[in-house]
Amino acid sequence: MSNGKLLIINGPGLSDLSDHNETANDDLSLAVIEQKCIETSREMGLEVDFRQNDDESELLRTLVDDVNNFDAFIINPAGLSKSSFIDYDAFSAAINKITNLSKPVIEVRIENIFIQEGSRPLRGSESGVGFVSGLGKYGYVLAINSINKKLSNN
C-alpha cells in the first residue's frame, strides 16, 4: 500500500541544466533528479509523479487540476519566478488552495537563488510552504524526507 501520493512539478528551463556547474550539481540533469526522486520516494513507500513543463499555463493547469489527486507537492518554479508576474500570482493562488487543504507543499530550487539576480521565492500564502534552495538534487531528497515525515505524522 502506498504511504501517499507525491506530485513533483518543475518549471520552465529545467529541461536543460547544462549550465549548472556548482559542486553539489556535478553531472546534474533533469533525468538524474528524476531518478533520485523516484529512488528516494520508493524507499519510503511514496508514489511519485515527476513532471516538467516549459509552458507556464500548462504547469499552472497541472497544479490546479491535481490538487485533489495528490497528498503532497514539490514545486520548482524555475524560470517562472523570474519572468511572469501574472502566472506567478496565479501560481501563488493555486498553492494557497493546497495549503488550505493542509497538504504539504515545498518549493525546491537547485541553486541558492539569493546569489542570482532577479530570482525570488514564491509568495502569497500565509504559511505552510516549505522552502529549500541551493542543495542541488539533494534539495529534492530533503523535501521528500520532510514530506514523508509530515504524511506519516498525520
Next chain:
Amino acid sequence: MNIYVINGPNINLLGTREPEIYGKETLEGISNECQEKASKVGHSVKFMQSNHEGEIVEWIQDAIINKVDAIVINAAAYTHTSIAIHDALKSFSGYKVELHISNPHLRESFRHVSFISPAVDSVVAGLGPDGYIQVIDLLSELPIKVN
C-alpha cells in the same frame, strides 16, 4: 563531520513564543533530536543559542579556528539586520546552511530580505523544527569537503 548549529535571538523561547508559527517544541527538544540524529549518522554537533549578535559572530570565528566542517545557522531576527554575521560567514570556508523554522518569505515584508542568504551555500525554511533534523541527516549525503 563536525557541525556547529547556531541559533539567534528569541529561539530560546521556542515552545512558548507564538506557537502557532513556531510550534510547541522547545529548543532543548530540538537540540536533543539533533544530537540523536547526529550520533546515528556519525556527526558531532555543537548546538548553541545566543541573543547577542557579537557572541554569534564569535562562534562563527571559533568555527573558522577549529576547522569545523559545516555551520547550520538560524540567525532569527538578525537574519534581516546583521552585516556582521554576513561578514563572519563569508570568512568561513566550510559548508553553510541558513535555516528557519517558518518561511520568512511568507511573512511580514521586513522579513523578506536576508543578509545571511547570499553568504551561505543553501537555505532551508518553513519545515518546522524537523528542518534541523533533515539538514543534519542530509549533510552526510552532500558531496562536500570534510576536514
